[in-house]
Amino acid sequence: MIEIHNLTKYFDDIKAVDDVSVTIREKTVFGLIGTNGAGKSTVLRMVSGVFAPDSGTVAVDNMPVYDNVEAKKKLFFIADEPYFFANANAAAMEHYYSGIFEEFNREEFYQYLEKFNLDKNRKIATFSKGMKKQLALLLGICAHTKYILCDETFDGLDPVMRQGIKSIFAKEMEERGLTPVIASHNLRELEDICDHVGLLHKGGVLLSKDLEDMKCNIQKVQCVFSSVEDELKALNGLEVLKKEQRGSLCTITVRSTREEVEARFATVDTIFYEVLPLSLEEIFISETEVVGYDIKKLILG
């Protein structure tokens, strides 16, 4: 488990990370969402031990991480612009990392290279941006660390490759309990991969929740009530997050379980009602609007 407590980081006079506290549980995919400049990369660099926090703590499996070799053995950090040695090829990078990470699985690495059609002898400098990210991910996966920290790593990957990486993540999570932490400014990229999401804004955490919890506790209902009295009766006692009406068709977002909503609507006279699944984007819109932010401006632009 990675525990982040009251993490703060300044760059000169700029407060890049402001009192962030997040817990990243093992064997989950943790998504770190935020706009450019929200502090995602800085948080990841502090988690990976690149930066020392000005205040607060980061503990990886109860070990402080900054300049702690034992803690760093459990982490592999992939920066938004991964660095490879000048004139190096994939084999040379494998040689470097396998010398550092004791658990590095060389056989697996070369198998993955083949699967992803990456030539181990080709100079990395001639790789495309996406290929470099694939290579960085494969190196990280094959290092067999417990945690892999990816900073905007999925940006630039084509859907097939993304799917491939996700499959590998799923496999590694299943087999050895890998815990990926993925930072992205794009909510849609994380929707189908993350178990838990933390939303950063202006250096601070707006929210940090399990996706399932969020999905289970927010429902969207489309319905046409027979009368205003029915509507009042149906919504009485429910926490309505949002309500839109087009003609007689109401779209209502409420904080409640599906069962409770269905039970409530069954007791009133409606011409039509349906409980619809919410996208991650919609959940975020609802959750952040509650705390006074317009998520569209923050994430979706």
Added chain:
Amino acid sequence: MTSRNSFWGSCRENHKRRIWVWIVAVLSQLLIYGGVTMIYLSRIKGFYAEGTYRSLAEFKQAMYQAARDAIGFSDNLYPVIMLLAALIALQGFSYLYDRRKVDVYHSVPVSKNRRFAVVYVNGLMIYLVSNLLGLILGMAIAASQGAVNGEVMAEAWLAFVWNLAFFLAYYHLMILAVMLTGNRFVTICVFLVFTLYEIIAYMLIGNLKAVFFKTYSGYFVYQRAKLSPLRDYTSYIWQLKNVENAAEAARIAMPLAAKWIGIALVVLAVAWFAYRKRPSETAGKAIAYRFLEPLLKVAVAVASAFLIGQLVYDTSYQNEPLLVLGMLLGGLIVCAAMEVVYDFDIRSLFKHLLSSGVALAGILAIFCSFKWDLFGYDSYIPAQNKIESIAIDADGYYDSYWDENWRYLDEAEYKKENMFLTDAEPVLALAQKAGQTDTEEMSENRTVQILYRLKSGRQVDRRIQVDYDDPETEALLNRIFQTDAFKMGTFQAITDETSYDHVAAVNYSNGAAIGIIPGEDAKKLRDAWVKDMEQFDFTLVRHNRPCGMITMGYGAEADYMSRQYYVYDSFENTINFLKKREAYYPVELDAADIDSVTVGCYHNELQNPYAGDPGYNLYRRAAEAEAVDTYVDYTVRETFYEEEQIAQILPHIYPSYIDAPWGRYGGAAEAVEDQNNYSLEIVFKKDSAYPYDRGSYYFNYCFRNGEVPDFVAEATAYTGEAE
């Protein structure tokens, strides 16, 4: 097999990233040792083929010396070593400048200490291996040509250690520069500041003292950088190149090497501390530590301002307002430039005006402290009870000084080591009098250098101007000149008890005749002269010309050195000794021995008609600027053959060959007018029995001042037709 995650495994991995540095280091060392050895030896062989050497032994000696110059203490090496030290350190630690590299290196499970040690040790190995390869190649080339013996080998290894210490000093300095900065350009600038700042600071302070302080000397105590290995290296390399043997080289080089290693260790400790504390996010920034920015800015701006000011001052004929303007503008420009460099943004020109203001205030404060002597430099005279001893050098005499190995010594160095005046009172009185007297009012203004050795251990040197014609000054100088301490510190002949064994020839000359004294009598003659020197004082030398001069010439083992002893009419012991050996000849000549006297009058009064006028210097400078040749030869010569005329001339002349120590010179124009205006050439009769030096056709003499006979003046008067 070494584990890949072990220290040496990490070193091996790190070497892969430094291949080009390896190539540069090895190639440069092979070239500098191998190439230079070949060139030096080839040159000696060429000289031998041309017959420059008189014997095979001499040729062999020259070959050994050439090998020593190439692979031993060589002045070719230090720029290469400095460059390599800087390059190796910069390349090794420059990953700290790149955020992408920092992301990798600081996130992987390798401790900061391990990474530092790996990069550091690898850099050291690059130097050591390349330097050893070069040295071995140089030795092999020298050995193949028979230019290696035990001394050459010993010196080569000593030089290896000395160069290693020098490398470490600059290797560590560059590591420190890397740790304090965030990009290559700024690192190189900071490295140059570290390397040169102390040297430049001492130079600037010396220049400022020379410009603004009347009493600034630098004669006995030359203030120069104390912590700069570069200054040490360049100062001592010539001495080391010319040592007799490896033991002597070790005596000079090893203490310096130990000092450099000490400095290097301190610098390394600071660099390591800075590395440990350096935030990773400073990669790419100009300076890694914010608090250093204003400090560095002020330090560089102040030094640069004075450098610029000095340049303006020197090129503007010492224009002081321009000096101040140059300094302030220079300081301002450097402050602005450093802000731009700090931010890599031209709009930052006038950021942090507070530190710029501090820099300008510092510049002005330093200038004012010199200009108005705020710390009382010129008025400083130590209290008598605080003085341990004093050494002085009064302008007017120069002796030859050498050490036990027959190597010439600097005059100031000799006096500093050998003159210990304990009666400070006359020296302090002279200093006080000098402080109260305007040099313009002096009849003959001469310089006296003073070294005060204080009881605290501090040494202070000052230069004062005194009037040799002032009776009070003469009395004070007499008190100083009469002391044994002054004589022993001025005339090495008095203290030198051993070099007489090497005297090959002794002669006495009155300017024309030469008397020969056997070499075995050298010691007795010197003893007689030392006895006569008991009467030595300032009045004697100021008011009396020497009647002759003894020259002791040393043999080959003493490198054919020679020393002169001035003899005065009152030196009875010396003169009697010479007379007994029939080697004494009075200074006055007999007209019967002389064939002719040719008198030349330069007519200086016509040469510089405006000399003495206020506008003369302006006129002369303008003429020089326009390259106008203002010289007209007004010389009139007349040769006198009549014995009667010659007899009238001879009592008024003295030999030019014999100087008059502490006598008059150009400072008092009227006193040397005739000496400067007339020349005399005396030709002896060929059949004369007078033992004049037969190797010379004529002998140069001068008129004593004011004693030119009227008939000579008339005969050489200018009539409008110069020769």
